Every structure is written in structure tokens, then in C-alpha cells.
Amino acid sequence: MAATWNDVSEGMAVPELKKNCSTQQLVQWAAGSGDFYQIHYDKDFAIGTGLPGLIVHGALKNAFLGQLVHDWVGNNGRIKSYGCSYRGMDYPTEDIICKGVVKRKYEENGEKLADLEIWTENPKGQKTTPGTATVRFN
Amino acid sequence: MTQAPATPLITDEMRAEIGKESQPWTCEVDKTAIRMFARSVGHTDPIYYDEAAAKAAGYRGIPCPPGYLGTPVFNPATSDSTFGGRRGASPGPQPSRPLKRVLNGGTEMELFEDVCAGDELTATSHLAEIEERTGSIGEMLISTNKTVYKNQHGKVVAISTGTGIRY
Numbered sequence: 201m202a203a204t205w206n207d208v209s210e211g212m213a214v215p216e217l218k219k220n221c222s223t224q225q226l227v228q229w230a231a232g233s234g235d236f237y238q239i240h241y242d243k244d245f246a247i248g249t250g251l252p253g254l255i256v257h258g259a260l261k262n263a264f265l266g267q268l269v270h271d272w273v274g275n276n277g278r279i280k281s282y283g284c285s286y287r288g289m290d291y292p293t294e295d296i297i298c299k300g301v302v303k304r305k306y307e308e309n310g311e312k313l314a315d316l317e318i319w320t321e322n323p324k325g326q327k328t329t330p331g332t333a334t335v336r337f338n
Numbered sequence: 339m340t341q342a343p344a345t346p347l348i349t350d351e352m353r354a355e356i357g358k359e360s361q362p363w364t365c366e367v368d369k370t371a372i373r374m375f376a377r378s379v380g381h382t383d384p385i386y387y388d389e390a391a392a393k394a395a396g397y398r399g400i401p402c403p404p405g406y407l408g409t410p411v412f413n414p415a416t417s418d419s420t421f422g423g424r425r426g427a428s429p430g431p432q433p434s435r436p437l438k439r440v441l442n443g444g445t446e447m448e449l450f451e452d453v454c455a456g457d458e459l460t461a462t463s464h465l466a467e468i469e470e471r472t473g474s475i476g477e478m479l480i481s482t483n484k485t486v487y488k489n490q491h492g493k494v495v496a497i498s499t500g501t502g503i504r505y
Contacts, residue, residue, distance in 0.1 A: 232378030234409055234422035258442050263379045266404020275395040279404055283446030
């Protein structure tokens, strides 16, 4: 169930969203986003550029974090802003766990807002894509 | 910190680029493209697939999922076949010493209005900031680009900020 303003408290965790990209998903993302860079679906090409193999698109991880926040707030509000930094590579068939925690709950200019820390975690527990989001509740 | 090099990487010509607005480009927002995007991310909320569900949830039509702001209209004569954006755009003034590699540092998105299927956005971008730093990977040039998206009514609906790192 989507969170409501009354549910939100500082320190609360956003329900995790677990992803694990097949190469099929990376091809779907290439079509969906319009980014057909071959390092994401052509292994020989990726290795030729010096990478260990295929890597997950940074923008796809950004979109996963967007889904994490959207699924949390549902239609009880809107994402006002969100973003992330690309700190580490993620690979197909490895878990990408999207997580978040509420850092601040406040009202400003008549808006009910929550600031979140969001990130993706790889199987080693490293935060490969740290970011933040602000959600406006109805 | 290592000792600062004598000559800055950033030239006056590069600084003069800050704030210069690009030519506009059009991003089309349609149902089929939104569904493809949502499907590729793995969204399960029906608002991204079903118009009736979107309207029941208070949207004008199927909304853009986070990270999607329409598709730049493809033109085989001028678009890049790999990334879809404009190709052959001038790389602009270059740093005082050549930098070979590029990293995508991150993306931030501010969303002011719902963007829904049927909307047509006009985007322009500009270099907002440029700085140089020395880090673990050596000399780095960090560029911040802002892209402003207006809808068909001329209203700013989103601003995205991208950070690029050259080293």
C-alpha cells in the first residue's frame, strides 16, 4: 500500500525494490530510452572498450530509483524532484536492491513534503547509485 | 590535495559558453513510448499502461514515469543513430590540456507539472557550471548541464541537471 502523509515519519524505511537485469531487460531499456550504446547488450563490444563485460545503464538505475519512490507514494502524491550519482557499475544477473529512508518530514509554502535518501546496493552491499528525492503529498 | 597545475584546464572560451542556450528540440510524449519505457523499467502501476487507470488516479492521460520526458523526434539526417539526440553538434571549446575519458556523474530532475501522453515538450539546454578538480583519477573537468522542458502551453514542466566528468 502506498504511504500517506500521516504514515510518514523521519527515519522510516521505504519498502525495498529488488531488481536483477536480464540482458533482455537491457535491450528493452535500450528501446524504451533510445540509448542503443552497445556496451549494454553486445558483450564483445563491451570487452573491446576495456569493460569486464556488459554493464547496466546508469539511467536505468535512475529509473529504478524513480520506481522505488513512485511505488512508495503511489497516487497519494507526486515526486517533486529526484536524482542520483553514478558511483559504481552494476552488472546483468546481479541483484540491484533499491532502498530509501525518510530523512525529513516538513511543510513548506503550503506543501506537505518528505525528503528521502535513496540508493541502489549491489550484492557486496556497496551503494553504487546514491541519491535523494523530495515527495509532495496530497 | 596535489599541487595545482600552473595553467588552469578551463579556458576563457569555455567560461564564455556558460549560460548560452542551445537550439531547441522537440520531445514527443505518446502512449506507446510511455508503455515501452515503463515496461523496460518493470513498472507495475497500471497508470503507466492503462488510460482509464491513469484518469481514475487523477492524471489527464497516461503520465510519464520518473526518468522519462518524451522521446526526441528522430531525423535520420541529423540524429545520432546510437543515442537518438542531435549528432555532430560542435563539442565546443576544449580545455587547455586534452582529456580523453568521459564519465556520467549523475542526473537530477525537478518536476513541476504532470507530463502526460499527448503532450509535446520543447527542450533547450545550457552549460550551467564548469569546474576543475584533482582527485583519485587525476585532473578532472566537471561540467553541469541544465535542460529546461516546456510543454505545448509554454510552461516549464521539468528541469534536468546532468553532471559530466572528463578526465
